[in-house]
Amino acid sequence: MPSSTLIIPTFNRQQITLDTLGYLNYQTVQDFEVIVVDQTKSDFTDLDNYSFENGITKYKYININIVGLPNARNVGADHATSEILIYIDDDCIPDNKLIESYLNIFNEQDSKIWCIGGRVIEAGSNIFKQSDKIIGGWITWYGKTLKNFDSDKDGMCQWAPGGNFAIKAERFKEVGGFDENYLGNAILEDGDFGFNIMSHGGSVFYSSKPIMEHLRAPTGGTRKESASKGMFYRAHNTVYFLRKHKMRLRIFPALGYLIAVAIKDLIQRKHGIFAIFWTNKGFVKGLFTKTK
Numbered sequence: 001m002p003s004s005t006l007i008i009p010t011f012n013r014q015q016i017t018l019d020t021l022g023y024l025n026y027q028t029v030q031d032f033e034v035i036v037v038d039q040t041k042s043d044f045t046d047l048d049n050y051s052f053e054n055g056i057t058k059y060k061y062i063n064i065n066i067v068g069l070p071n072a073r074n075v076g077a078d079h080a081t082s083e084i085l086i087y088i089d090d091d092c093i094p095d096n097k098l099i100e101s102y103l104n105i106f107n108e109q110d111s112k113i114w115c116i117g118g119r120v121i122e123a124g125s126n127i128f129k130q131s132d133k134i135i136g137g138w139i140t141w142y143g144k145t146l147k148n149f150d151s152d153k154d155g156m157c158q159w160a161p162g163g164n165f166a167i168k169a170e171r172f173k174e175v176g177g178f179d180e181n182y183l184g185n186a187i188l189e190d191g192d193f194g195f196n197i198m199s200h201g202g203s204v205f206y207s208s209k210p211i212m213e214h215l216r217a218p219t220g221g222t223r224k225e226s227a228s229k230g231m232f233y234r235a236h237n238t239v240y241f242l243r244k245h246k247m248r249l250r251i252f253p254a255l256g257y258l259i260a261v262a263i264k265d266l267i268q269r270k271h272g273i274f275a276i277f278w279t280n281k282g283f284v285k286g287l288f289t290k291t292k
Helices: 014-026 069-079 098-108 169-174 189-199 227-244 248-267 275-288
Strands: 004-010 033-038 058-063 084-088 092-094 113-121 136-139 145-148 155-157 164-168 203-214
Touching (some): 004 069, 004 098, 014 033, 058 069, 069 169, 084 169, 098 164, 098 203, 113 189, 164 169, 189 203, 248 275
Parallel strands (some): 004 084, 033 058
Antiparallel strands (some): 092 203, 136 145, 155 203
């Protein structure tokens, strides 16, 4: 089997990340590398000095000053030494066969499949299963993400879940990694990554076999900003994505969709009155952010 590195970006979730590392002790494949990329400013010695019980699994802890998922994922890839890169969230329970499943799929599938997205289960939520009519991740013509990462069926898709996917290290470098212009909670950064893979001649495949249970930790991660300001990042990233992938005629319909979402969430009291202000501000910034 090819060698593998499992990368876990984290932010303000040190104890939760330790729990996730503990679950990795039970993988059916033991000879792999784990890299934790911690964006938390303060040091946390228990993470820094962690070691696996089996004495085989290699471990690296990297502390960085820049907060952002795209950058953290790229830093992890830069320090990886394996043929296959596997990414999981810091607040999850990975299935014991997660790594084995990814390695088997890469051995069995066509070489045109560069990236594999795995199954994400979250109890009491349909956030990863928005529709039974699709498999994997897709993006509408106006930049809205659609996903079903909790399907029993396997198939081709446009993008993989950032919290449970694998890619060959050489292909990761070929597409240039993740675009660090995606701001805040990095909405659409994984969709952009999938589109970059396809533009380079590769494809994205969803498989139900590499399973991860997402715990949705109540603190840390990308939730450091207000919900209203989250609309700023969503608007910016949507406009930036459409510009980057030559869909400029869809930008203003996207603004209509984003404002409608802000108004709906305001009525449902998910966001404050400033959500519409932040939406428009993010839209304008997205028009002028230089694309990569």
